Amino acid sequence: MPIFNFDNSYLQLSDKFYRKVKPNPAPHPELLLLNNDLMKNLDLDISDENQLLKILSGNELEDGSQPIAQAYAGHQFGHFTMLGDGRAILLGEHLTESNRRFDIQLKGAGQTPFSRRGDGKAAVKPMLREFLMSEAMHYLGVPTSRSLAVIKTGEPVYRETIMEGAVLTRLMSSHIRVGTFEFARYFGGVEELRELMNYTINRHFPELNDAQNPALALLEKGMGLQMDLIVNWMRIGFIHGVMNTDNTSIPGETFDYGPCAFIGIYHPETVFSSIDRDGRYAFGNQPNIIKWNLSRWAETLLPLINSDEKKAIELATEKINSFDEVFTQKWWEMMFAKLGISNPKMGDDDLVNELLRLLELHQKDYTNTFTYLRTPEIFDKNQFFLDEKFDAWTQKWKSRIKLENGGTNSAFELMKKQNPVFIPRNFHVEKALDEAEKSDFSFLNSFLDLLKTPYEFRPEMKEFLHSPEEYDSNYMTFCGT
Numbered sequence: 128m129p130i131f132n133f134d135n136s137y138l139q140l141s142d143k144f145y146r147k148v149k150p151n152p153a154p155h156p157e158l159l160l161l162n163n164d165l166m167k168n169l170d171l172d173i174s175d176e177n178q179l180l181k182i183l184s185g186n187e188l189e190d191g192s193q194p195i196a197q198a199y200a201g202h203q204f205g206h207f208t209m210l211g212d213g214r215a216i217l218l219g220e221h222l223t224e225s226n227r228r229f230d231i232q233l234k235g236a237g238q239t240p241f242s243r244r245g246d247g248k249a250a251v252k253p254m255l256r257e258f259l260m261s262e263a264m265h266y267l268g269v270p271t272s273r274s275l276a277v278i279k280t281g282e283p284v285y286r287e288t289i290m291e292g293a294v295l296t297r298l299m300s301s302h303i304r305v306g307t308f309e310f311a312r313y314f315g316g317v318e319e320l321r322e323l324m325n326y327t328i329n330r331h332f333p334e335l336n337d338a339q340n341p342a343l344a345l346l347e348k349g350m351g352l353q354m355d356l357i358v359n360w361m362r363i364g365f366i367h368g369v370m371n372t373d374n375t376s377i378p379g380e381t382f383d384y385g386p387c388a389f390i391g392i393y394h395p396e397t398v399f400s401s402i403d404r405d406g407r408y409a410f411g412n413q414p415n416i417i418k419w420n421l422s423r424w425a426e427t428l429l430p431l432i433n434s435d436e437k438k439a440i441e442l443a444t445e446k447i448n449s450f451d452e453v454f455t456q457k458w459w460e461m462m463f464a465k466l467g468i469s470n471p472k473m474g475d476d477d478l479v480n481e482l483l484r485l486l487e488l489h490q491k492d493y494t495n496t497f498t499y500l501r502t503p504e505i506f507d508k509n510q511f512f513l514d515e516k517f518d519a520w521t522q523k524w525k526s527r528i529k530l531e532n533g534g535t536n537s538a539f540e541l542m543k544k545q546n547p548v549f550i551p552r553n554f555h556v557e558k559a560l561d562e563a564e565k566s567d568f569s570f571l572n573s574f575l576d577l578l579k580t581p582y583e584f585r586p587e588m589k590e591f592l593h594s595p596e597e598y599d600s601n602y603m604t605f606c607g608t
Contacts, residue, residue: 130171130182131231133191133219137301140326143315144307145195150185150216151237151247153294155281158183159251159568160258162275165298170224183296184278185216185236192219196239200313201306201373202423204407209314210306210373211241214249217302228330230302231275234295250290251279252564253385255571257295259559260384263551263578269359270352272382273298291564299380303327305424306373312427324431331378342431346446350421352379354450357417358457362465363547364390364493366410368400368604375420386604389550391594393486393493399553399604414458418450464545465497467528467538478524485517495592497546498584500524501539505584505592547581553602554594 137145158180166173173179181187188194196212203210216236221229234257235249258274265271280292303323311320324342328335338344356379360367367374368386376382386400395411403409408416425443433439462479463471486496499506500521528538551574559571577588 128172129189129191130173130179131189131191131219131221132170132223133189133193133231134222134228135191135193135219136228136326136330137195137197137217137220138193140322141315141319143198143319144311144323145197145217146211146240148194148196148216148237148239149188150194150218150233150294152186153184153278153280153282153292155279156180156184156186157279157281158276159279159293159563160255160274160277160571162258162262162273165273165275169221169229169298171221179276180278182218183233183276184280184294185233188218194218196241197302197307198241198310198314199304199306199373200309201304201371202309202420203371203373204403207309207313209310212239213242213245214239214247215297221298228300230297230299232297232299232302234297235280235292236294246284248280248282248284248292249295250284250286251277251293252290252560254293254295255560255563256556257297257384259556259571259575259578260387260551261297261381262575263581264365264381266579267363267547267550267581269363269365270356270378270380272380297382299376299382300378301330302382303331303377304373305375305377305420305427306371307377308424308427309372312430317430320427321431324428327377340432340442342428343442343446346421346425346428346432346443349377349379349424350446350450351453352377353417353421354454354457355379356381357413358454358461360413361410361458362461362545363550364393364410366390366397366399366408367413368398368403368408369606370408370413370416370420372420372423375417375424385606388553388602388604389494391492391494391552391599392490393483393496394490395487399599399602401603401605414454418447418454421450422447461545464541466500466524467531467535467542469531469537469541472527472530475527478520478527481520482524485514485520489514489517492593494547494550497542498548498592501542501546502584505586505589543582548584549577549581549588549591551578552591552594553604554598555591 194216198211201210215234218231221231238247254277258277261271261274275296278294282292284290284292311323335344374383388399390397397410398406429439531538559574563571
């Protein structure tokens with residue numbers, strides 16, 4: 128019995144959008160991680176582990192699988208280039224019993240026509256990292272790719288050192304990205320662009336088929352999804368690290384977890400990525416970058432927005448220019464909610480700004496501060512503020528939330544939903560991956576279990592509230608995924 132129920136609609140597009148490929152066989156596949164909960168949610172039969180290993184390692188293809196590498200372009204750190212799946216192979220689109228459609232992709236499954244000089248392979252540690260981070264993001268309530276499994280291939284991967292090879296099975300609602308539209312616009316033609324737009328609307332936003340201007344409606348819909356996504360990142364202190372247009376998902380999902388990280392000490396200019404030397408993708412700059420990426424997407428849609436280029440530019444510019452006001456409103460609503468405020472009043476913005484200034488000035492932990500406000504008893508106050516200004520701010524805040532409908536209790540309930548207690552802190556992520564790389568998965572499995580309930584305090588897991596002092600100041604991430 129097949130594991131997946133494949134129905135491959137992407138192949139209806141012109142073959143300019145993909146190349147047919149086959150995964151490289153893994154000589155000695157070994158299952159390292161399997162997402163049992165997700166497998167069940169997708170109505171997948173996992174009773175035959177040996178068959179599962181063959182399929183998810185790329186050693187066998189199931190009936191209905193039509194593996195492809197997708198073509199796309201992208202602006203990487205602001206510079207436009209032709210790209211494509213260089214080490215990711217789409218096995219097909221799985222349809223669940225309730226007719227939900229998901230891409231099933233093998234990452235690290237070998238060379239494709241888009242590999243350029245790469246070997247198409249991936250290493251164990253980066254694939255475990257993507258599994259960990261994507262699952263953490265899911266349970267934090269952030270739209271994201273998901274990870275089904277990590278399989279060790281049994282072959283070496285040559286990087287700066289010799290590493291063990293691995294394949295990750297990634298799941299997304301689709302891999303259509305801003306870069307896919309850039310490819311259609313600049314390496315195809317208007318017909319390919321229209322074909323891609325119609326496919327995207329039919330797959331993700333069928334309600335837009337009745338829109339007077341489908342291209343403009345698609346832009347507006349995509350903008351809303353991206354704004355919601357970035358607000359979510361800012362809510363939990365997430366830094367993506369490589370917000371290129373080829374990593375901007377049209378359905379609004381987080382993906383490509385290479386140099387990502389979570390902030391500890393609050394500072395808007397925080398950067399962890401080794402390749403982001405100028406801070407382009409710093410924590411506080413992520414809203415500006417997503418607006419820039421959306422502008423690049425809008426440029427690709429111009430021929431479909433209006434045949435008169437001047438009119439098309441005018442309409443698209445009007446949409447893009449609405450970003451700042453709408454995003455700012457969403458951001459304020461999120462920050463108010465983090466403080467338990469559901470009915471904003473005059474002066475609440477000052478309350479938020481003052482707190483952020485105090486966090487930056489005193490170099491205090493972003494996540495723990497909001498947890499402390501609701502549940503100070505789980506912390507030693509010395510870990511936070513011995514400061515008259517913070518005490519004064521706290522008194523103002525306590526007085527303010529008493530005015531909420533339902534009072535303090537209602538405010539605390541709202542805060543609990545908005546503020547995670549546990550996040551994948553950089554120190555614990557690296558510890559989990561280092562030990563797993565040495566075949567000890569106990570810490571990683573315990574960590575994954577904790578991250579399934581990030582909004583609940585578990586006293587026995589208190590060590591995960593903190594990283595060693597100064598750890599993040601020297602921490603650096605790399606694009607291994």
